[in-house]
Amino acid sequence: MTHGFRSHELPQISHADPLHCGSALRRLALSFQLKTTFITLKGWRKMEEDRVSNIMGWFRQRFGKQRNDSDQVKPCSQTSSSGHSNTSGSVCSSSSSSSSVKSSISAKPSSSDQTLPSVLSSPFRSSLRFDVFVCHNDEDSDLAQSLASFLEAPSNGLRCYLQERDCPAGGAVSTELLQAVQDSHCWLLLVTPNFVKDDWCLYQMHQVLSEGPMSQRIIPAVVNMPRSQLPPELRFLFTVDLNTNKEFGYTLVFRAVLQYLKDMSEKKKPSSASQSDV
Numbered sequence: 001m002t003h004g005f006r007s008h009e010l011p012q013i014s015h016a017d018p019l020h021c022g023s024a025l026r027r028l029a030l031s032f033q034l035k036t037t038f039i040t041l042k043g044w045r046k047m048e049e050d051r052v053s054n055i056m057g058w059f060r061q062r063f064g065k066q067r068n069d070s071d072q073v074k075p076c077s078q079t080s081s082s083g084h085s086n087t088s089g090s091v092c093s094s095s096s097s098s099s100s101v102k103s104s105i106s107a108k109p110s111s112s113d114q115t116l117p118s119v120l121s122s123p124f125r126s127s128l129r130f131d132v133f134v135c136h137n138d139e140d141s142d143l144a145q146s147l148a149s150f151l152e153a154p155s156n157g158l159r160c161y162l163q164e165r166d167c168p169a170g171g172a173v174s175t176e177l178l179q180a181v182q183d184s185h186c187w188l189l190l191v192t193p194n195f196v197k198d199d200w201c202l203y204q205m206h207q208v209l210s211e212g213p214m215s216q217r218i219i220p221a222v223v224n225m226p227r228s229q230l231p232p233e234l235r236f237l238f239t240v241d242l243n244t245n246k247e248f249g250y251t252l253v254f255r256a257v258l259q260y261l262k263d264m265s266e267k268k269k270p271s272s273a274s275q276s277d278v
Helices: 018-073 076-082 087-106 138-151 173-182 193-197 199-211 246-277
Strands: 130-135 184-191 218-222
Touching: 130 138, 130 173, 130 199, 130 246, 138 184, 138 193, 138 246, 173 184, 173 199, 184 193, 184 199, 184 246, 193 199, 218 246
Parallel strands: 130 184, 184 218
Antiparallel strands: none
């Protein structure tokens, strides 16, 4: 029984040369192994290239986005002027709002910018040169200057007369002091043990009493003295106690001066109006 193969199509194997047949098989196996290894190396290289490409793409996407964001944040003025509502616009608006808050904080009005009482702008107040004449002993100059500094602070705005500061050089002391008394709305007597023992202070006190007896213009401020040791001429007046709380006493003096200026300004209004009608 035959299979239909012709004699020349059958594989030409020589049964007489087994060594030659084994060598051929080994060469065939080696060639197949080399081809398989080449294919494996080519596939591994392709995988590595893909992995490197993916990594490079991630870096470009990551840092390229940050660069675009930074470029959008920089033109703050252009974004805010165009009115687009994007991320950079929100950053600009927040920075501008923070800067406006800082500017509002720095622009907070100081004590010098606060509005002074309207009575300090009245014509009656401007009619005299000083608001307060401070009468004191030389040993109490520091206390007198401290009180004057409080009254003359920008937030209070009063005008004080201090002999050692405002008396012109070469002028007669008695004449200058009498002129200062007449050119002041109120008179503050800084009554201390030194004041009571000083004849010159007592002379000024009597000048003040003669100018405005029984009036709100005289303000005795007592320091380190009981009321029983006050001069008899001052015992019928309300006094300001500077022993316990000087700052509060300074405030009482300031309020007393303002009240006097206010009362007198109100009284002068009808008279000035009637004169204008005449």
